[in-house]
Amino acid sequence: xxxxxxxxxxxxxxxxxxxxxxxxxxxxxxxxxxxxxxxxxxxxxxxxxxxxxxxxxxxxxxxxxxxxxxxxxxxxxxxxxxxxxxxxxxxxxxxxxxxxxxxxxxxxxxxxxxxxxxxxxxxxxxxxxxxxxxxxxxxxxxxxxxxxxxxxxxxxxxxxxxxxxxxxxxxxxxxxxxxxxxxxxxxxxxxxxxxxxxxxxxxxxx
Numbered sequence: 001x002x003x004x005x006x007x008x009x010x011x012x013x014x015x016x017x018x019x020x021x022x023x024x025x026x027x028x029x030x031x032x033x034x035x036x037x038x039x040x041x042x043x044x045x046x047x048x049x050x051x052x053x054x055x056x057x058x059x060x061x062x063x064x065x066x067x068x069x070x071x072x073x074x075x076x077x078x079x080x081x082x083x084x085x086x087x088x089x090x091x092x093x094x095x096x097x098x099x100x101x102x103x104x105x106x107x108x109x110x111x112x113x114x115x116x117x118x119x120x121x122x123x124x125x126x127x128x129x130x131x132x133x134x135x136x137x138x139x140x141x142x143x144x145x146x147x148x149x150x151x152x153x154x155x156x157x158x159x160x161x162x163x164x165x166x167x168x169x170x171x172x173x174x175x176x177x178x179x180x181x182x183x184x185x186x187x188x189x190x191x192x193x194x195x196x197x198x199x200x201x202x203x204x205x206x
Contacts, residue, residue, distance in 0.1 A: 002151045003189045004095070005115040006161045007106045009123060009147025012140070013060065013068040014102040020048040020056050024148055032063040066140050070101040073174070075135050079104070079126040084181035086125035092118065095185040096161065098168040098177055105165040107158065109188075115149030123147075155189055 017025035018037045022044040028034045036059055061068040071079065076099040083106070087094050093109035108118055127142040136142055152158050162185055169177050 002110055002153055003155075004107055004109050004152040004158050005118065006150040006152055006165075007108060007115055007119050007122075007147060008103065008150070009119055010103040010144040011069065011071060011101075012066060012142060012144045013064045014057070014070075014144055016060055020044075020052050030063075033060065036060055036063070069136075069140070071099070072101070075130065076100070078129055078133055078135060080177075080179050082126040082129035083122050084179060086121050087181050090118075090121055094182050095158070096165040097179055097182055098165045100168055100172070105168055107152070107161055107165060115151075116146060119147045119149070155187055158185060158189075 015021075015023060016033060016036070017023050017028045018033065018039045020037070022040040022042050024041070025039055026041050028039050036056060057068065079099045080097070083097065083099075083104075086092075087108075090111075090113065092111055092113075094106060095109065096105070096107040098105045104122075106118075106122065108115075111118065113121070123143045127136075130136045130142055131138055150161075152161060166176065169175065
Protein backbone atom coordinates (compact mmCIF):
# COMPACT_ATOMS: atom_id res chain seq x y z
CA UNK A 1 0.00 0.00 0.00
CA UNK A 2 1.40 3.38 -0.99
CA UNK A 3 1.56 5.72 1.99
CA UNK A 4 3.49 8.69 0.61
CA UNK A 5 5.26 10.06 -2.43
CA UNK A 6 8.81 11.29 -2.87
CA UNK A 7 8.49 14.00 -5.52
CA UNK A 8 11.55 15.24 -7.41
CA UNK A 9 11.89 17.78 -10.19
CA UNK A 10 14.68 19.91 -11.63
CA UNK A 11 15.23 23.45 -12.81
CA UNK A 12 15.36 24.05 -16.55
CA UNK A 13 18.37 22.44 -18.24
CA UNK A 14 19.54 20.40 -15.27
CA UNK A 15 19.63 16.61 -15.15
CA UNK A 16 19.47 16.16 -18.90
CA UNK A 17 18.67 12.77 -20.51
CA UNK A 18 22.39 12.02 -20.99
CA UNK A 19 23.46 13.30 -17.58
CA UNK A 20 26.67 11.40 -16.64
CA UNK A 21 24.95 10.19 -13.44
CA UNK A 22 22.22 8.48 -15.47
CA UNK A 23 18.62 9.61 -15.83
CA UNK A 24 15.05 8.35 -16.12
CA UNK A 25 14.98 9.19 -19.83
CA UNK A 26 15.22 6.55 -22.55
CA UNK A 27 15.99 8.86 -25.46
CA UNK A 28 17.40 12.28 -26.28
CA UNK A 29 14.83 14.27 -28.22
CA UNK A 30 16.94 17.41 -28.74
CA UNK A 31 19.45 16.70 -31.50
CA UNK A 32 22.09 19.17 -30.34
CA UNK A 33 22.26 17.50 -26.92
CA UNK A 34 23.12 14.11 -28.42
CA UNK A 35 26.65 15.34 -28.99
CA UNK A 36 27.17 15.42 -25.22
CA UNK A 37 27.05 11.64 -24.91
CA UNK A 38 24.71 8.62 -24.86
CA UNK A 39 21.62 8.26 -22.72
CA UNK A 40 21.87 5.90 -19.72
CA UNK A 41 18.45 4.88 -18.33
CA UNK A 42 18.53 4.69 -14.56
CA UNK A 43 21.06 5.93 -12.03
CA UNK A 44 24.54 4.56 -12.70
CA UNK A 45 25.99 2.20 -10.11
CA UNK A 46 29.35 3.97 -10.23
CA UNK A 47 28.79 7.71 -9.99
CA UNK A 48 31.10 10.19 -11.78
CA UNK A 49 33.17 12.75 -9.94
CA UNK A 50 31.77 16.22 -9.43
CA UNK A 51 34.25 17.67 -11.92
CA UNK A 52 32.86 15.46 -14.70
CA UNK A 53 29.32 16.63 -13.95
CA UNK A 54 30.36 20.30 -13.95
CA UNK A 55 32.18 19.88 -17.26
CA UNK A 56 29.13 18.18 -18.78
CA UNK A 57 26.85 21.08 -17.88
CA UNK A 58 29.37 23.68 -19.01
CA UNK A 59 29.17 22.08 -22.46
CA UNK A 60 25.41 21.66 -22.21
CA UNK A 61 24.93 25.36 -21.46
CA UNK A 62 26.24 26.18 -24.95
CA UNK A 63 23.61 23.97 -26.59
CA UNK A 64 20.49 24.83 -24.62
CA UNK A 65 17.94 27.25 -26.05
CA UNK A 66 17.78 29.28 -22.84
CA UNK A 67 20.40 30.31 -20.32
CA UNK A 68 21.27 27.65 -17.74
CA UNK A 69 20.33 29.19 -14.39
CA UNK A 70 20.30 28.09 -10.77
CA UNK A 71 18.34 29.34 -7.77
CA UNK A 72 20.27 31.39 -5.18
CA UNK A 73 19.04 31.23 -1.56
CA UNK A 74 16.59 34.13 -1.92
CA UNK A 75 14.91 32.47 -4.91
CA UNK A 76 14.79 29.15 -3.05
CA UNK A 77 12.91 30.99 -0.33
CA UNK A 78 10.50 32.38 -2.93
CA UNK A 79 9.88 28.86 -4.28
CA UNK A 80 9.33 27.54 -0.77
CA UNK A 81 6.86 30.33 0.00
CA UNK A 82 4.80 29.51 -3.07
CA UNK A 83 4.94 25.78 -2.40
CA UNK A 84 3.76 26.28 1.16
CA UNK A 85 0.70 28.22 0.00
CA UNK A 86 -0.09 25.56 -2.60
CA UNK A 87 0.30 22.76 -0.04
CA UNK A 88 -2.16 24.44 2.30
CA UNK A 89 -4.57 25.25 -0.52
CA UNK A 90 -4.68 21.67 -1.78
CA UNK A 91 -4.69 20.09 1.68
CA UNK A 92 -1.43 18.17 1.27
CA UNK A 93 0.56 16.84 4.24
CA UNK A 94 4.26 17.48 3.59
CA UNK A 95 6.80 15.83 5.88
CA UNK A 96 10.04 16.98 4.24
CA UNK A 97 11.18 19.44 1.60
CA UNK A 98 14.46 20.71 0.19
CA UNK A 99 14.66 23.52 -2.35
CA UNK A 100 18.07 23.26 -3.97
CA UNK A 101 19.91 25.44 -6.52
CA UNK A 102 18.90 23.16 -9.39
CA UNK A 103 16.20 20.78 -8.11
CA UNK A 104 13.49 20.21 -5.49
CA UNK A 105 12.68 17.27 -3.19
CA UNK A 106 9.33 16.93 -1.42
CA UNK A 107 7.78 14.10 0.58
CA UNK A 108 3.97 14.26 0.68
CA UNK A 109 1.50 11.89 2.27
CA UNK A 110 -0.84 9.97 -0.02
CA UNK A 111 -3.67 12.21 -1.20
CA UNK A 112 -6.58 12.15 -3.64
CA UNK A 113 -4.25 13.87 -6.15
CA UNK A 114 -1.73 11.74 -7.98
CA UNK A 115 1.94 12.48 -7.44
CA UNK A 116 2.22 13.93 -10.94
CA UNK A 117 -0.63 16.31 -10.18
CA UNK A 118 1.05 17.40 -6.95
CA UNK A 119 4.26 18.23 -8.82
CA UNK A 120 2.32 20.17 -11.46
CA UNK A 121 0.53 22.21 -8.77
CA UNK A 122 3.75 23.00 -6.90
CA UNK A 123 5.62 23.88 -10.09
CA UNK A 124 2.84 26.19 -11.28
CA UNK A 125 2.63 28.05 -7.97
CA UNK A 126 6.38 28.55 -7.66
CA UNK A 127 6.84 29.57 -11.29
CA UNK A 128 4.11 32.19 -10.95
CA UNK A 129 5.70 33.75 -7.88
CA UNK A 130 9.22 33.71 -9.36
CA UNK A 131 7.94 35.56 -12.44
CA UNK A 132 5.89 38.01 -10.38
CA UNK A 133 8.96 38.97 -8.34
CA UNK A 134 11.16 39.32 -11.39
CA UNK A 135 13.44 36.34 -10.75
CA UNK A 136 12.79 34.89 -14.21
CA UNK A 137 11.89 36.31 -17.58
CA UNK A 138 8.50 35.04 -18.77
CA UNK A 139 10.16 33.51 -21.85
CA UNK A 140 12.65 31.52 -19.76
CA UNK A 141 11.42 28.09 -18.56
CA UNK A 142 11.65 27.68 -14.79
CA UNK A 143 11.31 23.91 -14.53
CA UNK A 144 12.90 21.21 -16.65
CA UNK A 145 9.98 18.81 -16.97
CA UNK A 146 7.28 16.91 -15.10
CA UNK A 147 9.68 15.35 -12.59
CA UNK A 148 9.57 11.93 -10.97
CA UNK A 149 7.36 10.22 -8.41
CA UNK A 150 8.71 7.52 -6.08
CA UNK A 151 6.18 5.45 -4.11
CA UNK A 152 6.85 4.97 -0.38
CA UNK A 153 5.06 2.13 1.38
CA UNK A 154 6.46 1.73 4.90
CA UNK A 155 7.50 3.94 7.83
CA UNK A 156 11.07 2.80 7.20
CA UNK A 157 10.87 4.06 3.61
CA UNK A 158 9.39 7.36 4.76
CA UNK A 159 11.97 7.99 7.48
CA UNK A 160 14.82 7.09 5.13
CA UNK A 161 13.66 9.56 2.50
CA UNK A 162 12.98 12.29 5.09
CA UNK A 163 16.59 11.92 6.29
CA UNK A 164 17.85 11.99 2.70
CA UNK A 165 15.86 15.13 1.87
CA UNK A 166 16.91 16.94 5.04
CA UNK A 167 20.59 16.26 4.29
CA UNK A 168 20.45 17.65 0.74
CA UNK A 169 21.20 21.29 1.70
CA UNK A 170 23.91 20.17 4.13
CA UNK A 171 25.75 18.34 1.35
CA UNK A 172 26.38 21.62 -0.48
CA UNK A 173 27.24 23.60 2.64
CA UNK A 174 23.84 25.20 3.15
CA UNK A 175 22.09 25.25 6.53
CA UNK A 176 19.26 22.87 7.33
CA UNK A 177 16.05 24.08 5.72
CA UNK A 178 13.08 24.44 8.07
CA UNK A 179 9.78 25.42 6.49
CA UNK A 180 6.73 26.17 8.63
CA UNK A 181 4.49 24.21 6.26
CA UNK A 182 6.43 20.97 6.80
CA UNK A 183 4.70 18.64 9.28
CA UNK A 184 6.87 16.42 11.46
CA UNK A 185 6.37 12.76 10.63
CA UNK A 186 4.68 11.06 13.58
CA UNK A 187 4.90 7.47 12.38
CA UNK A 188 1.48 7.23 10.76
CA UNK A 189 1.01 3.82 9.16
CA UNK A 190 3.37 2.18 11.66
CA UNK A 191 0.45 0.47 13.42
CA UNK A 192 -1.02 -1.00 10.25
CA UNK A 193 -0.35 -4.52 9.08
CA UNK A 194 0.01 -5.20 5.33
CA UNK A 195 -1.98 -8.41 5.86
CA UNK A 196 -5.15 -6.70 7.00
CA UNK A 197 -8.00 -7.41 4.61
CA UNK A 198 -8.94 -3.76 4.21
CA UNK A 199 -5.44 -3.02 2.94
CA UNK A 200 -5.03 -6.18 0.89
CA UNK A 201 -8.08 -5.36 -1.23
CA UNK A 202 -7.08 -1.83 -2.08
CA UNK A 203 -5.59 -1.03 -5.45
CA UNK A 204 -2.15 0.55 -5.65
CA UNK A 205 -2.49 4.23 -6.59
CA UNK A 206 -0.89 5.31 -9.84
